[in-house]
Amino acid sequence: MTQPADSLTSHPWFFCGIGGSGMLPLALILKGHGAQIAGSDRSRDQGRTPEKFAWLESLGFTLFPQDGSGVTSADQTLVASTAVEDTVPEMVRARELGCPRMSRAELLAALFNRAGQGIAVGGTSGKSTVTGMIGWILHETGRDPTIMNGAVMKNFVSPDAPFASARVGEGNAFVSEVDESDGSIALYRPQVAVLLNVSLDHKSMEELRELFGNFLGAAQVCAVNVDDTESAALIGRAQSLVTFGIDSADAMIGVETGSVVERTTSLSARVLDRRDSSVHALDLRVPGRHNLANALAAIAAASAAGVSVAEAVRALASFAGLARRFDIVGTSPGGVTVIDDFGHNPEKCAATLSALKAHPGRVIAFFQPHGYGPLRQMGHELAEVFARLLGSDDVTILCDPVYFGGTVDRSEGSERIVNLIAAAGGKAEYIPSREDCGQRMMDLARPGDRVVIMGARDDTLSAFARSVLEGIA
Numbered sequence: 001m002t003q004p005a006d007s008l009t010s011h012p013w014f015f016c017g018i019g020g021s022g023m024l025p026l027a028l029i030l031k032g033h034g035a036q037i038a039g040s041d042r043s044r045d046q047g048r049t050p051e052k053f054a055w056l057e058s059l060g061f062t063l064f065p066q067d068g069s070g071v072t073s074a075d076q077t078l079v080a081s082t083a084v085e086d087t088v089p090e091m092v093r094a095r096e097l098g099c100p101r102m103s104r105a106e107l108l109a110a111l112f113n114r115a116g117q118g119i120a121v122g123g124t125s126g127k128s129t130v131t132g133m134i135g136w137i138l139h140e141t142g143r144d145p146t147i148m149n150g151a152v153m154k155n156f157v158s159p160d161a162p163f164a165s166a167r168v169g170e171g172n173a174f175v176s177e178v179d180e181s182d183g184s185i186a187l188y189r190p191q192v193a194v195l196l197n198v199s200l201d202h203k204s205m206e207e208l209r210e211l212f213g214n215f216l217g218a219a220q221v222c223a224v225n226v227d228d229t230e231s232a233a234l235i236g237r238a239q240s241l242v243t244f245g246i247d248s249a250d251a252m253i254g255v256e257t258g259s260v261v262e263r264t265t266s267l268s269a270r271v272l273d274r275r276d277s278s279v280h281a282l283d284l285r286v287p288g289r290h291n292l293a294n295a296l297a298a299i300a301a302a303s304a305a306g307v308s309v310a311e312a313v314r315a316l317a318s319f320a321g322l323a324r325r326f327d328i329v330g331t332s333p334g335g336v337t338v339i340d341d342f343g344h345n346p347e348k349c350a351a352t353l354s355a356l357k358a359h360p361g362r363v364i365a366f367f368q369p370h371g372y373g374p375l376r377q378m379g380h381e382l383a384e385v386f387a388r389l390l391g392s393d394d395v396t397i398l399c400d401p402v403y404f405g406g407t408v409d410r411s412e413g414s415e416r417i418v419n420l421i422a423a424a425g426g427k428a429e430y431i432p433s434r435e436d437c438g439q440r441m442m443d444l445a446r447p448g449d450r451v452v453i454m455g456a457r458d459d460t461l462s463a464f465a466r467s468v469l470e471g472i473a
Contacts, residue, residue: 008035008110014071015039016080016090018061019052021150022104023081025166027061029111029148032168038062038070040090049459052163068093079107082182105184108148108176113189115146116172119305120188122215123196125347126294127177130196132322133298135167135175140315141307144171151342152323173305180211192304193219196297198230199347213237223300225293226251244300246293253300253309260292264359265328267292271299273309280313286321288355326352329465335447338469344370344456346381352452353389361448363394364441368434368455369401372410375417383417387426395444396421396428399437402458434464442471
């Protein structure tokens, strides 16, 4: 790919929150270009996921406690997400020294916009999976892409790269998910823009329509999901267009009627390219109708980037999926399956629950909200999803939201969601402690059940899922 300017590699960097899902891959990519990088993370100080931080140190990252001691020179550029509070010691120390600061999104956009072929994946749900799929297609077809993802891509995991959420390639393609939650999607100038869906998450619908409309308008070619009403309404903003969808008869990349076969851990369908009437047999190693939609998005994006539909479909047959995206942890000797999943907003939770309910068996759904603020923002919609998609035999269990410190208002928590689920006709329990929730699930589980662990912004959820599996008799 086009190499970053010297301004990005000729001075040291400090990443505040270097272990975060958005920060770690960005640090890996920047270091891959030769930059000197140090960092800190509150999770490291609290003893969470020590193996991740040991791996970063083995790669040559210098890690410090989050006490400001790693910010030592005005030559360092401080990278922090917009969520990092000004009172964090690194922020205080950087101000004292006069260090320049870049947000995570600003740095990513600087790298992305220098690439010869930037492919940006936007939307409320599915971004990480589609980014991984596009990256794998480009890798398998010899394009040697750089990939920036918010999740670990199983295809790229190796003993040397156990947390492979990024890949640095020599080709000119740079594939990245882009975030609308803080408005930073406006910073990107993609050759290919992919729009998956537009639904309530961090911003109002009016704000989202404007952000995603401008996103499409900035790109040379757009791949847009015309099954999604809000996305389809924005296609007039595209300069050039490849549409996709499972249900829409107008989609350029679609599915042959009656060809979809869903299985518990896989899916197959016949992809129809209406531009030339060609049909291609698609086999996916990941389950759920939402992953068929994700695959169509990746095929459309690859087509917009110059890869044939036949090549893209062939590559997806070996796509292994992402960590914490309907990630089957295992099945107990008694026949209880535990699944680890990133579901945290209404759209993502609905996709996961729909995939589970497409097959027989009771569902025990554990949900750890990813913050008090998001819980207030989307609580009603989340409750509606759990009440609507789960049946009378199923149960939802919520613990307290994630809280790693800070000044957020914690006056309203998970008990509100449980009450809303009950009011909508669903069955839910509020148990404040996550460990007690785990014990409750172990006690409830019986042969044939599926236990799904859902939540975001907390790497320890995967270990929690494993502990629940181990504790089920």
